[in-house]
Amino acid sequence: MxxxxxxxxxxxxxxxxxxxxxxxxxxxxxxxxxxxxxxxxxxxxxxxxxxxxxxxxxxxGQSDIYQQKNASDERRKIVDYLNQAFPNIRIVVFESTLLNEWVNHQIARKVIFIEVEKYFMSDVFRMIYNRFSTKVLLNVNKEDLYMYEGELIIINQLISQAPINQQARDIKIEKLIVDLYTKDLITEFINEDEKDDVIESIFKTYPVNVKTVYAYAKRRGNIDIIKKAISSYHLGGLS
Structure with missing residues (x-):
């Protein structure tokens, strides 16, 4: 052979x-x-x-590294602006609608999440607030999310060791997998009974670094949940 x-x-x-x-x-x-x-x-x-x-x-096979599909013009403008203002700071920008690649019910409400190192959260908030017309919120919880209607820009803390594409300011698929099983706001846009199908589709479509998933899950304190959630998809040589 x-x-x-x-x-x-x-x-x-x-x-x-x-x-x-x-x-x-x-x-x-x-x-x-x-x-x-x-x-x-x-x-x-x-x-x-x-x-x-x-x-x-x-x-x-041919690598198909994850990138947000159909990203909005507003997200692109935010990324360009942050690249100029904070070129060396770890920041990730992603949208609630990125889940439309996998979910059955298409998400219509666009919420842009900006996650940034804790020390720079207030600075980023002020600059985004003064630059963009969309409602901008800082340190948002679930109750805040439902208090406001329509499109939002939400600025929260970026957890250390979070897997991100720093150059593109994009979320990595490993971070998304773990975040879907935490209390992060992105989970408010997906039904609980859809998660398994979403994870299965992710593993079929993109290369997933399970070591990175586990390291980040350990940092988030949900390693046991993650191991159970993805075990049937990565066993047998998927990663």
Missing amino acids: TIEDRLLNFKDNTILDRDHLYKLIREVYPQYKDTSIRWVIYDLVKKGIISKLNPTQYVI
Whole structure:
């Protein structure tokens, strides 16, 4: 069996650590040294059998890294503005409507969530409040969310170790998975009985780094809930 055949036995979007990939190649080509293995990996990437996610991880198939679909113009303007005002601060901007990719009932109410390091929350609030016409709220809870109708911009604290795409100011899929099983406001836009279907669809569509999910879930204090929620989707080589 060739290394291509072995890798094609994995499901698409399976994430492999570099050491695991080296081990698989050595099992097929035990005589190969590291230099030859790197050439094998280069060839596998060129053929589209695997894709490089980062310096230490690869994914089976063509990588489809998560990005919010159909992001609003307002979100893009907010991101551009924050990039100018706070280029080096960890900030993520995402919308309630991102869930429309997976839920059956389409979410009509657009709420833009801005999560930022605690120290900069007030500064970001003032600048967004003065710049945008949409209602802007700071440190919002569930009761506040239902007190106001229509579109909102909500600024809350970004939890340390939260997986985000800093360059794009975008949420990573690993953060979304964990947030759906916390008391975060994004959970108000999805029915409890839809969560399992959403998680299953996410794992089928995107590469999910389960190690990152678990690390963030541990930080959020819901690691046991997350392990139970995703166990049937990542076992057997999905990550």
